[in-house]
Amino acid sequence: MRDTKESRLLLVLLIAIAFALITVDIRGGKNSPVDGARQAAATVFGPIENGVSAAVNPVGNAVSAVRDSGERHDRLAALEKENAALKARLGSDDRSRSRLKQLDKMLKVAGQGQYGIKGAEVIAIGAAQGFSWTITIDAGANDGIKRDMTVLNGDGLVGRVTTVGPDSATVLLANDPDFTVGTRMESSDELGFASGQGDRPLRVQLLNGKADVKKGDRLVTFGSQADRPFVPGVPVGVVSRVDPSGGDLTRTVYVTPYVGFSKLDIVGVVVEAPKKDPRDEVLPPKPKPTPTPTVTVTVTPSADATATDQPQQ
DSSP states (O other): OOOOHHHHHHHHHHHHHHHHHHHHHHHHGGGOTTHHHHHHHHHHHHHHHHHHHHHHHHHHHHHHHHHHHHHHHHHHHHHHHHHHHHHHHHHHHHHHHHHHHHHHHHHHHHHHHTOEEEEEEEEEEOOOGGGOOEEEESOOGGGTOOTTOEEEOSSSEEEEEEEEOSSOEEEEETTSTTOEEEEEETTTOOEEEEEEETTEEEEEEESOTTOOOOTTOEEEEOOOGGGOSOOTTOEEEEEEEEOOOOSOSSEEEEEEESSOTTSOOEEEEEEEOOSSOOTTTTSOOOOOOOOOOOOOOOOOOOHHHHHHHSOOO
16 A cells, blocks of 8 residues: 555544444443454454464473473482482492401401501502512601511501602512512411412412421411511411422422402501511411201102012912
8 A cells, every 4th residue: 555645544544443443342341342243353363363373382382391401401410410429428438438447457467466557558559560569658757667667458468668758658569579578387387488479379488398288278477587577477378279299398389368469458567566476366267167068868669669569469
């Protein structure tokens, strides 16, 4: 429609009519004279309105879903964070319980052997180059640690101190090929020298080539002069194999150490030797043998066999 004087007058007239109809409709209430026209308009334009609403509502719902999704994501992230913190706390508690158990066990060994010890934590392991088996502990000269002191834990002999710094020290483990310690067999008192073989059992050369030794026998440290580098009575391990005696002056046996050298955590350095040799007092109790179950079989004669055994009439 062109913008003319007549069109502008028509627009003003239509607006005036619309206001008049609105006024009449409001004053008429339910009995409004334009109610029928309104219902007819609703019949015509209702489907169009519903279609537009159906097209627009998913957009609104999507916006709401995105907003709610963000809230759910934030809540999920918060829950995951709380769960991770809880797991870390539980893990820390588990580790604390494990270390407390190790410490209690080590203190029991120290008490049985009357060893004065300085507790320490393993903070590093040595490089595996050259078959070297060493650990670094967080105790040094400032803690009274000196070279050639015995190192043990709740299971037995760990090794000896080789180098000492102000706040740390290096320990040569008993399974290192350069490690040698004097040993004594439980009960029989047979003496020998145990040498490390890495992840294999310790190799022990008994001084008596005719020594009566068998699998399951146990060994402790014999001790050194002035108790350095080794104090006496520290559990070493259990005999796992015995080589046949070939008439040599010595006899070779292989010993599974009590200590697991790949999982060391809490250790103790013996800073004060016992006043007397504890002998076998520090050894753990021997495991009780498992009884072998016996089976009793009772044979019940069959009916046919019973009938055959009866005398003929």
